Amino acid sequence: MLDDAFVAEQTCQCLRNVEAILKSEDRSLEDVLKTTVFLDDIDDFDAAYSGFFETAPPARSAVGAGDVSKGPAVEIEAIATVE
Template identity: 65%
Template sequence: MKRTISISDAPAAVGAYSQATTNGDLVLTAGQLPLTPDGELLDDASVGDQTKRCLENVEAILVSEGGSLDDVLKTTVFLDDIDDFEEFNEVYSEFFDEEPPARSAVEVGNVPKGAAIEIEAIAATE
């Protein structure tokens, strides 16, 4: 059965969506922007710093469900400029240094709120 996840250690959902959902076996996060838990957008920060914040948000959601980034099976990364891939990948690799998840990374026309990146994840909790 589906259950929505809402925690204070990640930015609140700002629309008709949840921070994440779970069925008890999988956690699927919404796309995480470089927003602090207080809602501050890091849109002027480097792509590396924005990547770090996005992944910290994903991690906070997983930790709230008793998991960690080690449980991530797949991520999808949306970049507003694919030329930022190298900087993004350098920071991303620090979070997933061993047995990284499957990943798709694509350039999109725009990322919400003018951010440079958005990251969503699917993780196994059982």
């Protein structure tokens, strides 16, 4: 298990990246319907994915992926509406 602050920092960066992509398409995090959180260690789930969404968080699933992409502790995939 990694340091909670390290995992939280990576989680915030992932969600900032998602937010930037959405913004480039005139969307926001409020348009996210579902996320999948890939964790190097599933025991880090509580540290990852803390209060980033202002309203009710979207549906989510978490996967203990072990050695995610040979580097980061967290990766997040998001599905958003494009109405």
